[in-house]
Amino acid sequence: MPSPFPGMDPYLEGPKWMSVHSALTVEIARQLSQHLPPRYVALPNERMVVTVAESDDVSITRGNIFPDTSIVDLGTREADAAETSGSIAAVAAPVLMVATLMPESIPHVTVEIRDSANEELVTAIEVLSPTNKGSDGREEYLAKRRRILLSTAHLVEIDLLRNGTRVPTRPALPSFPYFVLVGRAEKRPLTEVRPIRLADPLPTVPIPLLAGDADVPLDLQQALTSVYDTFHYARMIDYRRPPAVPLRPAELAAWAEKHLRKWRKTGATM
Numbered sequence: 679m680p681s682p683f684p685g686m687d688p689y690l691e692g693p694k695w696m697s698v699h700s701a702l703t704v705e706i707a708r709q710l711s712q713h714l715p716p717r718y719v720a721l722p723n724e725r726m727v728v729t730v731a732e733s734d735d736v737s738i739t740r741g742n743i744f745p746d747t748s749i750v751d752l753g754t755r756e757a758d759a760a761e762t763s764g765s766i767a768a769v770a771a772p773v774l775m776v777a778t779l780m781p782e783s784i785p786h787v788t789v790e791i792r793d794s795a796n797e798e799l800v801t802a803i804e805v806l807s808p809t810n811k812g813s814d815g816r817e818e819y820l821a822k823r824r825r826i827l828l829s830t831a832h833l834v835e836i837d838l839l840r841n842g843t844r845v846p847t848r849p850a851l852p853s854f855p856y857f858v859l860v861g862r863a864e865k866r867p868l869t870e871v872r873p874i875r876l877a878d879p880l881p882t883v884p885i886p887l888l889a890g891d892a893d894v895p896l897d898l899q900q901a902l903t904s905v906y907d908t909f910h911y912a913r914m915i916d917y918r919r920p921p922a923v924p925l926r927p928a929e930l931a932a933w934a935e936k937h938l939r940k941w942r943k944t945g946a947t948m
Contacts (some may be wrong), residue, residue, distance in 0.1 A: 679912040682941035685879045685899065686838050686856055687906065688934065689915045692922025695839065699807050701905045703787040706803060709901055710791065710885065713894045718887065719794045724787050786815075793888065800888055801832040803896075811842025820846075832886040833861040836898065841923055847871070858898070862886050876930060917941070 681687040690698050703722055710720040789803035809815030823845070826833045835845060837857045844851050847869065851857060854873035858881060861869045872881050880902060884893035906912070917938050925931045 679910075680903070681906050681912070682917060682937045683934070684877065684937075685874065686876065686902070687911075688840070688876065688923065688925060689917065689921045690906075690911065691839055691841070694911070694914065696807065697909075698905060698911070699805055700787050701909060702901060703789055703803075703805050705901045705905050706805070706896060706898075707789045710789070710894060710896060714791070715887075715891060717794055717891075718791055718800065720789055720791045722787050723790045786810075791885070791887070799829070799831045801834060801885060802826050803834045803885070804836065806835060806837045806839060806842075806845075808839065808842060811837075811839060811844070816843060827861065827866060830863050832863050833859075834883065834885060835859040835861075836883075838880075838902075839923075856880075858883050860884065860886065864889070876925075877933065 707720045707722045714720055786807060786809060787805075789805075790799055791801040791803070792799055804810070804819075807815075810819040823833070835858070837844065837859070840855045844857070845859065847859075851871065852873055855876050856874035858872040858874065859869050860872075860883065863886075872883070874880060880899035883896045883898055885896050886893055920931075921934075925934055
């Protein structure tokens with residue numbers, strides 16, 4: 679069953695995104711491999727990012743950081759008991775049990791286009807995740823980003839998340855929900871920015887290669903649709919509820935509901 683939406687599905691943001699992120703990155707590498715000249719390879723490359731989830735906006739896991747009861751006052755019962763028994767003995771300060779925010783190693787997959795002869799990095803393609811846009815993972819990503827920007831490699835950043843902090847640009851990125859940024863090494867510090875509205879299909883992105891070789895097209899909408907269909911996300915999403923990342927302002931919520939009503943009429947199973 680296809681997604682109800684013509685472009686990015688806002689219901690994929692939130693807890694399901696890390697699954698989508700990994701599958702989409704691999705699908706991008708697969709699609710590019712079909713179109714690259716023989717001198718190139720496109721491979722998914724996984725690295726581990728150590729981070730701590732501190733808010734719902736950048737949540738990475740579902741409930742494995744906090745216990746069911748996060749704070750327990752062990753002194754309250756002792757104080758109540760002393761008062762009830764009439765004891766005049768001093769009551770010790772209460773002992774609290776709290777959850778420590780534990781660092782976690784989160785797998786993060788990147789697409790790397792390399793020259794097959796010498797394995798030189800030609801283009802890095804980053805599908806941004808909550809770890810890139812908040813918490814400790816943002817600092818790790820910005821450091822990696824700086825290394826690429828100071829190299830001869832191109833950098834393509836695909837941001838399909840409305841929450842979190844955008845990559846730094848001057849001037850700041852306009853108010854759009856999604857972006858694709860193509861940073862060509864020979865044009866730095868200038869970067870091509872493709873803003874994407876919620877109502878728009880995702881664009882076909884020109885992926886730069888070495889000098890003398892033409893860009894290779896990446897059909898981002900086809901890649902996302904393939905992931906959505908292959909892994910049956912329609913079976914896992916309850917479209918009767920609001921998305922995990924709210925749609926704002928009200929006009930966007932009304933637009934989404936219009937698409938959902940049309941989708942339901944096609945016989946979609948909820």
